[in-house]
Amino acid sequence: MNRPLVIALPGNDEMAARIARDLDGDVGELESRKFPDGETYLRFRTDPKGRSVVLVCTLDRPDPKFLPLAFTAVTARQLGAARVGLVAPYLAYMRQDRRFHAGEAVTSTIFATFVSSAFEWLVTADPHLHRHKSLDEIYSIPAKVVHTAPLIADWIAANERVPLVIGPDIESEQWVSEVAARARAPYRVLRKERRGDRDVQITIPDLREFSGRTPVLVDDIVSSGRTMIETARRLREHGMPPPICIAVHVFLSQDAYASLREVAADVVSTNSVPHESNRIDVSVLLADAMVALLGPHR
Amino acid sequence: MNRPLVIALPGNDEMAARIARDLDGDVGELESRKFPDGETYLRFRTDPKGRSVVLVCTLDRPDPKFLPLAFTAVTARQLGAARVGLVAPYLAYMRQDRRFHAGEAVTSTIFATFVSSAFEWLVTADPHLHRHKSLDEIYSIPAKVVHTAPLIADWIAANERVPLVIGPDIESEQWVSEVAARARAPYRVLRKERRGDRDVQITIPDLREFSGRTPVLVDDIVSSGRTMIETARRLREHGMPPPICIAVHVFLSQDAYASLREVAADVVSTNSVPHESNRIDVSVLLADAMVALLGPHR
Numbered sequence: 001m002n003r004p005l006v007i008a009l010p011g012n013d014e015m016a017a018r019i020a021r022d023l024d025g026d027v028g029e030l031e032s033r034k035f036p037d038g039e040t041y042l043r044f045r046t047d048p049k050g051r052s053v054v055l056v057c058t059l060d061r062p063d064p065k066f067l068p069l070a071f072t073a074v075t076a077r078q079l080g081a082a083r084v085g086l087v088a089p090y091l092a093y094m095r096q097d098r099r100f101h102a103g104e105a106v107t108s109t110i111f112a113t114f115v116s117s118a119f120e121w122l123v124t125a126d127p128h129l130h131r132h133k134s135l136d137e138i139y140s141i142p143a144k145v146v147h148t149a150p151l152i153a154d155w156i157a158a159n160e161r162v163p164l165v166i167g168p169d170i171e172s173e174q175w176v177s178e179v180a181a182r183a184r185a186p187y188r189v190l191r192k193e194r195r196g197d198r199d200v201q202i203t204i205p206d207l208r209e210f211s212g213r214t215p216v217l218v219d220d221i222v223s224s225g226r227t228m229i230e231t232a233r234r235l236r237e238h239g240m241p242p243p244i245c246i247a248v249h250v251f252l253s254q255d256a257y258a259s260l261r262e263v264a265a266d267v268v269s270t271n272s273v274p275h276e277s278n279r280i281d282v283s284v285l286l287a288d289a290m291v292a293l294l295g296p297h298r
Numbered sequence: 299m300n301r302p303l304v305i306a307l308p309g310n311d312e313m314a315a316r317i318a319r320d321l322d323g324d325v326g327e328l329e330s331r332k333f334p335d336g337e338t339y340l341r342f343r344t345d346p347k348g349r350s351v352v353l354v355c356t357l358d359r360p361d362p363k364f365l366p367l368a369f370t371a372v373t374a375r376q377l378g379a380a381r382v383g384l385v386a387p388y389l390a391y392m393r394q395d396r397r398f399h400a401g402e403a404v405t406s407t408i409f410a411t412f413v414s415s416a417f418e419w420l421v422t423a424d425p426h427l428h429r430h431k432s433l434d435e436i437y438s439i440p441a442k443v444v445h446t447a448p449l450i451a452d453w454i455a456a457n458e459r460v461p462l463v464i465g466p467d468i469e470s471e472q473w474v475s476e477v478a479a480r481a482r483a484p485y486r487v488l489r490k491e492r493r494g495d496r497d498v499q500i501t502i503p504d505l506r507e508f509s510g511r512t513p514v515l516v517d518d519i520v521s522s523g524r525t526m527i528e529t530a531r532r533l534r535e536h537g538m539p540p541p542i543c544i545a546v547h548v549f550l551s552q553d554a555y556a557s558l559r560e561v562a563a564d565v566v567s568t569n570s571v572p573h574e575s576n577r578i579d580v581s582v583l584l585a586d587a588m589v590a591l592l593g594p595h596r
Contacts, residue, residue, distance in 0.1 A: 035393070036522045036549070037358065037549050038358065038359030038360065038361065038549075039360060039361075039393070039405065040361060041394065041402075041403075041405075042402070043399065043403065044401035044402075045401060046401075060335065061335070063337075063338060063361075063366060064361045065361075067360065067361045067364045068361060070412070071403045071405055071408050072403065074403075074411075075401075075403040078404075092337060095333070096337075096339065101341065102345075103343060103345065103377065104339075104340070104341045104342075104373075105339075105340035105341065105369045105373040106373070107337065107338070107339075107340070110368075110373070111369075113372075114365075221335065223334045223335045224334045251334070251336075
């Protein structure tokens, strides 16, 4: 049996190394640089011929990443790779999954079509599934989703003695209840009214019965951090201590991260998107999903 | 007959307006913005249904541009556009057209495949054709190239009384001789030895017979500006005055542009890539090429 060849796109070296280790595969080398005119040069320094190739590329800020990633996938096949799959710990373009207004680009399905034509399979962690029940509705290749809720619950149980898990909105209730049950903690969800990309109104439920507990805010994506910062402030008005903030996927800029740390007891994230706050490793889940998807021969 | 609908991707509004005017078409409106997480939102504000759609997007620094451009093309078709073509005044990924070393991505042909699957036709100005004789060798859609040499020659003839046209290397000789003949000027080409992306050795020919003439350096792409700056310095050592520097496609950063202006009498470019130095308008050529390619019904 051929060992799978795990290759990192730029910025994904650590995750690729972890996955290769979990998968008992080899890390392959991809040379990548920019020409002075902004074009990308790519070269396989490890021969993918006959190998099962796993490209690792998390897809936060996806626009500049897509073309180099697609070039790499096509090249792997041209060079004789047996199969080429994608591990995207964070998967992009999961929001615009319908034409809400006339003329809109339904980027979710178009992006899925592009990825499905470049790769033979896909593994990702907790994609932002709204209206779609499963990735199979938009991805035409075998796609496996890993759920980070148990890892987050275990982190909470190991690090906070008397937590109160707080979810961002009613839609998150099922996920939040799963985290809370496994962490053996109570939970509540907020009411959130979105007035624009960057303007959100939050309503705090009655939390008097939980005084003495540490609020643990959980959310799938934290990008500007505004909702969590605002929630932390509102919790303090209700007499609660500074919360622990946990994100599955974190996109915080340096400034936003600093602002959030000012009002939070701690800021914690999975390593789906590389960030200073990464404390929960999802690589084993991703590797297990690959084995489940591809079978023992990968 | 339906008037063609010309739509600018971000940063291409001026070129789109010129092409729409030259083509007797309408400028359509595309709303485009970035979400906080770096994804692109796109919406046709002008209905493309039943129209011949012309997307205008120059492809310098192509990686962040490709995905929004492809989303827009697919969406135009979903919304019922009769046909969707691309005017890319500058066309990217024309250099790596072979696997020079084992394992390299042949980005030129892969990029051509991607563009050919997103669009029904392509018009561009002076692509960097090396080994390929024509775009048809790599693009599977009808592709029309416009040649800017006559415009450059006319600019020289109108702005410099006693020019000496100087080309960057022996491969450029045919193009340089065409520019010089139409400008009614003598020409010479340099000998250039490339030692890396950013390191080039230049040899100046004997120019004694041309004393009193103003050197006019012409090149297809000026990105770091180093070759032109070095050439200007070497020309001065040979007793020549500061040159006029002309680029078809200009990628100069602010700093590089300032450095080049210090040693040049003037810096001039076509508007294929928007830049302060743009002085030669290629929009009419692009519009004419579209009419030639698509016929009177476009």
